[in-house]
Amino acid sequence: MATLLFLVQLLFIGTLIVPAYTQRCDLLQNATASNFTVTVTPEAYHANTSYLVTISDNTNLTDSKNVSEYLLQAFSPQNRSVGVWNVAVTDNCSSIDTAVSDATQKTANWTSPDSNISSVEIRAYIIFTDKSVEFKTVMLNTESETTTVQPITNSTSNSVSMVQSSSFFIAVIQLPLLLVTSKLLS
Template identity: 60%
Template sequence: MATSLLLAQLLLLGTLVVPAQAQNPSTESKCAQLGNATEGNFSVTVTPEVYQANTTYLVTIKEAQNSTDNEPTQFVLQALSPGNESLGQWEGITPENCSSVDSAVLNSTQNAANWTSPGTNVSSVQIRAYIIFTDKSTQFKTVTLTRAAETTTSSPTSTPSSVSTVRGSSLFIAVLQLPLLLAMGKLLS
């Protein structure tokens, strides 16, 4: 009796573990496909085009006209820091973890997603876009967002040159000496 109870518990545990294991290979195979991606013939637009903290961006994938039967099955989007770490949040999409990178996975009917940048300023963000096709081939494109050049306006400062300082001093001395010379001239005459 104890043996059959133990066997029933193991079978129940096995039915719980097998579905969880069955889900991981698809994510792992998707991640492996991203690692084998080649540069694609499609475009990625990110609006706005300049990086700012706490800003929502629209990331859109526009695929090139494809004359073959090889259709897209999924689009994958990632936002990475210069140190290749995930940044920000993909809105309305539960991100999948792909080699420690949060990845927004879109089905073939979606070609755009909103991404919100983090509250911290970073020098740049790389948006990576992947298309996974029915034949399991994968193509990618990247767009780099950089911060706008910071411009500071300052009033021009003028520092007198040594020549103009000497000229100013000579003029001052001449103005002071003129009355003295006139007074001396009257005394001598």
């Protein structure tokens, strides 16, 4: 009986924690490209360097679409999460280190990895209170200045599919647990 009670409690806690944990990351799969400004200083990529990433979204807090959070990610040319975000809150969206800032904090510090890569893609997301999401991509290159690029469908699809597969995996795990628990309780 004690084991059954423990199992039910564990299952209940899991069903509460997993949706809260993945909700922010799940919103990214519906992100649309936007024209807000992302500034990265310094402008060229160098290994083991500290960067200041600033978002200028031109939103007014009286607008019907208020900003809820800003999310930032950094990717290598192989589409892997790289570097370290030096912020108070980070999240792990399908193995992608993500800096999380509230609506009042439009800057974050990022330290590039101590490795020999040619460029880094910085992705900035704005999550609004109505749960809509906009994003912008900035490329840091070793030879040239920072360039703003249109979102690459391939890399965005990869991160979206990782989020989707992660959510599917969680659902697949929870379903048998729910069935076992319902059998034990009946």
